[in-house]
Amino acid sequence: MSENQTCNLIGKTGFMEFSKEGDLIIGGVFSITSTRKLNDNGYQALPNSYCTRWNTRELKFARTVIFTVEEINRDSKLLPGVSLGYRLFNGCGSENLVQAAAEAVNGDDSKGCRSHIQALLGHSSSGVSEDINSILSPLSIPQVSHLSTCACLSDRRRYPSFFRTVPSDHFQIIGIVQLMKYFNWRWFGIIYANSLYSEQGTAQLIKEAKKEGICVEYTLRYSRKQVYSFAKTIRASSSNVVLLFMSLSLTKSLLSKMDGHNITGKQWLGGEAWITQVDLASVKRNNILQGAMGFALPQASIPGLAEFLLNFKPADEPESAIVKAMWEMFFDCTFSSSNISTMCTGTEDLRTVSNDYTDVTQFRAENNVYKAVYLVAYALHALLQCKNGSNPTTRKPCVNKNEVEPKLVLEHIKYVNFTTQNGAKVFFDENGDSVAQYELVNWQMKEDGSVDIVNIGQYDTSFPEGEKFKLKKNTTIVWGGNKNKVVRSVCREPCPPGTRKAMNKLKPVCCFDCFECPEGTISNETNSPDCLICPNEFWPNENKDKCLPKLTEYLSYKEIMGALLTGFGCVGVFLSLLTSVIILTHKETPIVRANNSELSFLLLFSLTLCFLCSLTFIGRPSQWSCMLRHTAFGITFVLCISCVLGKTIVVLMAFRATLPGSNMMKWFGPAQQRLSVLSFTLIQVVICILWLIMNPPFPNKNMKYYKEKIILECALGSAVGFWAVLSYIGLLALLCFVLAFFARKLPDSFNEAKLITFSMLIFCAVWITFIPAYVSSPGKFTVAVEIFAILASSFSLLFCIFFPKCYIIIFRPEQNSKKHLLGKIPPRTL
Numbered sequence: 079m080s081e082n083q084t085c086n087l088i089g090k091t092g093f094m095e096f097s098k099e100g101d102l103i104i105g106g107v108f109s110i111t112s113t114r115k116l117n118d119n120g121y122q123a124l125p126n127s128y129c130t131r132w133n134t135r136e137l138k139f140a141r142t143v144i145f146t147v148e149e150i151n152r153d154s155k156l157l158p159g160v161s162l163g164y165r166l167f168n169g170c171g172s173e174n175l176v177q178a179a180a181e182a183v184n185g186d187d188s189k190g191c192r193s194h195i196q197a198l199l200g201h202s203s204s205g206v207s208e209d210i211n212s213i214l215s216p217l218s219i220p221q222v223s224h225l226s227t228c229a230c231l232s233d234r235r236r237y238p239s240f241f242r243t244v245p246s247d248h249f250q251i252i253g254i255v256q257l258m259k260y261f262n263w264r265w266f267g268i269i270y271a272n273s274l275y276s277e278q279g280t281a282q283l284i285k286e287a288k289k290e291g292i293c294v295e296y297t298l299r300y301s302r303k304q305v306y307s308f309a310k311t312i313r314a315s316s317s318n319v320v321l322l323f324m325s326l327s328l329t330k331s332l333l334s335k336m337d338g339h340n341i342t343g344k345q346w347l348g349g350e351a352w353i354t355q356v357d358l359a360s361v362k363r364n365n366i367l368q369g370a371m372g373f374a375l376p377q378a379s380i381p382g383l384a385e386f387l388l389n390f391k392p393a394d395e396p397e398s399a400i401v402k403a404m405w406e407m408f409f410d411c412t413f414s415s416s417n418i419s420t421m422c423t424g425t426e427d428l429r430t431v432s433n434d435y436t437d438v439t440q441f442r443a444e445n446n447v448y449k450a451v452y453l454v455a456y457a458l459h460a461l462l463q464c465k466n467g468s469n470p471t472t473r474k475p476c477v478n479k480n481e482v483e484p485k486l487v488l489e490h491i492k493y494v495n496f497t498t499q500n501g502a503k504v505f506f507d508e509n510g511d512s513v514a515q516y517e518l519v520n521w522q523m524k525e526d527g528s529v530d531i532v533n534i535g536q537y538d539t540s541f542p543e544g545e546k547f548k549l550k551k552n553t554t555i556v557w558g559g560n561k562n563k564v565v566r567s568v569c570r571e572p573c574p575p576g577t578r579k580a581m582n583k584l585k586p587v588c589c590f591d592c593f594e595c596p597e598g599t600i601s602n603e604t605n606s607p608d609c610l611i612c613p614n615e616f617w618p619n620e621n622k623d624k625c626l627p628k629l630t631e632y633l634s635y636k637e638i639m640g641a642l643l644t645g646f647g648c649v650g651v652f653l654s655l656l657t658s659v660i661i662l663t664h665k666e667t668p669i670v671r672a673n674n675s676e677l678s679f680l681l682l683f684s685l686t687l688c689f690l691c692s693l694t695f696i697g698r699p700s701q702w703s704c705m706l707r708h709t710a711f712g713i714t715f716v717l718c719i720s721c722v723l724g725k726t727i728v729v730l731m732a733f734r735a736t737l738p739g740s741n742m743m744k745w746f747g748p749a750q751q752r753l754s755v756l757s758f759t760l761i762q763v764v765i766c767i768l769w770l771i772m773n774p775p776f777p778n779k780n781m782k783y784y785k786e787k788i789i790l791e792c793a794l795g796s797a798v799g800f801w802a803v804l805s806y807i808g809l810l811a812l813l814c815f816v817l818a819f820f821a822r823k824l825p826d827s828f829n830e831a832k833l834i835t836f837s838m839l840i841f842c843a844v845w846i847t848f849i850p851a852y853v854s855s856p857g858k859f860t861v862a863v864e865i866f867a868i869l870a871s872s873f874s875l876l877f878c879i880f881f882p883k884c885y886i887i888i889f890r891p892e893q894n895s896k897k898h899l900l901g902k903i904p905p906r907t908l
Contacts, residue, residue: 093167093178095398096140098147100163101479104454105182105195106143107210108136109202110400111170112327132404134435135326135443136202138387139224140166141435142444143199145386146451149499157459160479165195168400172206179210183219196487197222197454199447203325204228205274207240215239218485222453224446227350228278232509239488241510243449244375245539247279249514250350253373253537255286256547257518258319263345264588265569266319267296267312271328279323279349293569293588300324300332309339318558318567321347326355337362345558345565348372353519354442354531357434361527368523369558373516373537378445380500384438392424408433445502449512452498457490458482514539518549522556572604575623579605595622598785615779617786628781632790633696633858633865640696643865650689650872657880658682664887669894677728677751681721681879687714688872692865699777704792708775709766711868712803716762718875719810720755725879726817726834727754762806769799780857789857808845814838837878841871 095110112133147162167178182195197220201207207226214221215238222241223231229248231237258266270280284294295317298308312320322329329352342365352358353372392413395401402422406412408431411422428436441448463469464476471493477486495505506512518535535549558565573579573592578601580591595601599609600618612618616625633640658679665675691714694707728751773796780789794800815838848867855863886893 093169093174093181094165095168095400096144096164096166096395098144098163100147100151100161102157102160102458102482103163103165103195104143104147104451105179105198106140106164106166107175107178107182107198107200107206108140108166108168109133109170109175109206110136110140110168110404112136132400132407134404134433137400137404138435138444139202139447140168141387141390142380142383142447143451145383146448149382150451150455156455157462160458160462162455162458172203172209175201175206176209176213179213183213183217194484195219196458196482196484197491199224199450199454201226202443203273203275204231204278207231208237208274211237211240218488220454220457220484220488220491222450222491224450225443226275228275229282230274230278232511234509237510241453241491241506243446243453243504243512244443245514245516246509246511247275247349248282248511249537249539250373250516251279251283251286253514253516253518253547254283254321254347254349255290255292256537257347257371257373258287258292259290260547260549261564263319263565263567264292265295265317265567266292266321266347267298267315267317268294268321268323269298269300269308269332271300271324273325273328275351276324276328283321283323288587291587293586295569295586300328302331302335305332305335306339309336309341312341312344313339316569318343318565319345319347322352323349324351326352329355330358333358333363333366336366341366343559343561345567346370350374350516354440356437356529356531359521359523359527359529361525364523364527365559367521367529368560369556370521371534372519374519374531375442375446376515376517377440377442377533378448378500378502380441380445380448383441383444383448387438388428388436390428392422404435445500448500449498449502449504452496453491453494453504454487456494456496456504457487460490460494461486520555522554573601573606574604575600575602575606576621577601577606578609579607600625614781615788629787630779630790631784631787631857632698633861634698635696639858639862643862643869644693644696646869647689647692647865650692650869650876651686653876654682654686654689657876657884658686660884660887661880664894667887667894669883669886676748677721677725677755678880680755681718681725681875684714684718684721685872685876688718688868691715692868692872695861695865695868699790699792701777704775704777705770707792708794708800708803709770711864712766712807713759713762715807715868715871716810717755717759718872719807719814720758722834722838722875722879723758723810723814723817724751724755726814727751729834730817730820758810762803765799765802765806769796769803772796773799775800783856791857791860804845808842811838811841811845815842833878833882837875840874840878844870844874 095108110133112131143164143166147164150156150162165182167182169175169178179198182198184194198210198214199222201210201223202225204226205228207221207223208228208231211221211231215236218239220239220241222243224242225244226242227244227247227250229246229251231240231242232246232248258264268280268283270276280297284297287294295315296311298311300308322332324332329348337360344366346366346369348370350373353370354374359367392398392401392405402413405422405424405426408428409420409422409426411420411426413422413424415421460471461469461477461482462479463471467476468474469476471490492506495503497503504512514537516537517533518537520532520534522530522532524530532553533550534553534555535547537547539546557563569586569589570592573590577592577594580593581587582589582591590605595609595618598618599611600622601609602623609622612625615628617628618624619626633643635641635644661670661675661678661682664670670678687710691707691710694703694710697703775792775795778791778793780791783789815835818835818838844867848863851863852860852867
């Protein structure tokens, strides 16, 4: 066939709607008629189908292709010397659309001219695009979709020739999940449809949401017959967020049937398929769509497109019956003779009507169509480049415009990277997907039912992780149900600090249980999976959200019990000193002289030390105070008991000395008395020194008795040393008691033996009782019991031995005489 032969299409095939010849042809498939009906012909002939209902949005896409092709042909730099043509096909229903695609591929005319397409644009539906690509991929014909978003189409093994200028739903779904995560919407419902786009998107959304701990309460598949049950389920649900993930046509159908079902208080989310369609708004839908959010394709500016669309006239496509039919619908007129309708002139102004086609306020999906045409043009431009006999991109031999094959175009589309005249960058990843850029929009409806779709944020996959999703600053957001704050939608409120989060196997992960942390543990984070054990010296606060230092317990001067014991100790010291003064001032009186005044003064001195010793047990234990309190207690008490024991022996010796020929007092005179007291005391001193050398008492933090507090105590160090000190005191006390008991029946002049007996009886009773009380008392009460024993035994000695003498000296001075003391017994000095 000669090069100058013109290939003209003879007649018009069944699906082609718009065409223009050129050196290279781009095909396109659109659903300008959207509904297909079956005509049974009264069962008198074979049934046939016909298309009804016009999709003005698809007409807009087709016209955008024509505009872009004309713009490219005017560009002297892009495809110089090559004219670009187009063949745009229409079909309704997936079967017709696949047939239209097949017709576009098999485009030879009756003259045998090679008029096949170099690439096919479309379709808007993911399911239709999948069916079409099953034809195109085996033939290596590139397909570029402007609105097929199903993530399934990114599978290069199944769809190797498929490309798209619209982002994959994979990115939109991740954006929606990030949106719900940002606003803490962890519990939501989904309404989807029986379509590839909706089903695949819903399945992936559930999967991605689960990764972020977001759960689906319900999934409802749209059916026109089940709208009532839909509304009932949504109203009864505990989730306050509803995601409507369906195509635009099905969304319109659903909303039209839900107008009267009084669904309020829900935050609706939408996909890019419908979220920018202002014609969905109405007064009846204010309770549903007010505050709706979703990711939309970014708005773009395409210079000249608005005028091109609005200046369209039927005369521009005189052979298109669809254009005439739509014109009649737009202006409610007719091109055929009729007495009923107004006649169409074909010059009516499209600016006077309002529909999807005439809405030129924003270009979103149209920009994807615009980029798709440029994509093919740039691929063809790269293919036709020739330098030194080879193509610069592939290093293969050069080809001219008559040698262009679709598989060569497919090879070059993979490497395309360009910027359109309106500034849109176009390139593809290894899956044939372009960069995902979305605007987060918010529906802000007015009282008249109109809506402002406000851009409140963005999601851009070209940004680094953590910066892909952003909200605009100082932007007013309207929330679902006209609420003035973020809608709350969780199955279970987060477990607060002080509790732990536990999964319930019978419920979704969002419907977890919260359990209070056990005693001694805390959780300081929200939704903490475990409770942490506090360190030994710490204990949880009341809310169990932090570990605080444990309260320390010891017998303090500041508390009531410590103050009382200190007071009694000081009173004991005072009484001991007072008694010493009384005895000292009356030391020459018979009652003092008769009861060994030297041992009495030494006993009062030791009692004073005993009372003072009790004060060392009060206060915060330290290394020195622990060693002092036990050793001082042991030594002073032995000194005290030694004095009492000496007085007892003196009484016994004095009685024996009254017998004829007895010389007992010579062997237990004052020197021997002092030596015995010193000897008994030195033995205790030696025991204490050995105790301090081998294993002395030390301050200890006792955390075994109480969990919530620390007992500061003096550990004994060597228990043997402690009980040796007590045993020695007990031994002396028992010996003293026995001797005093034998001396109880001496003459009345020596009645001090009875007093010693009684005092030692009390002393022994106190210390015998002390042992079980000491062992069983907790914490500071252990110390209090020991102090009480010291004070009680000290007071018993002071009162029992010295109170009768002081009473006689002060209140019965007439009894403090030799005559009264001697009675019938000869006088003697002890």
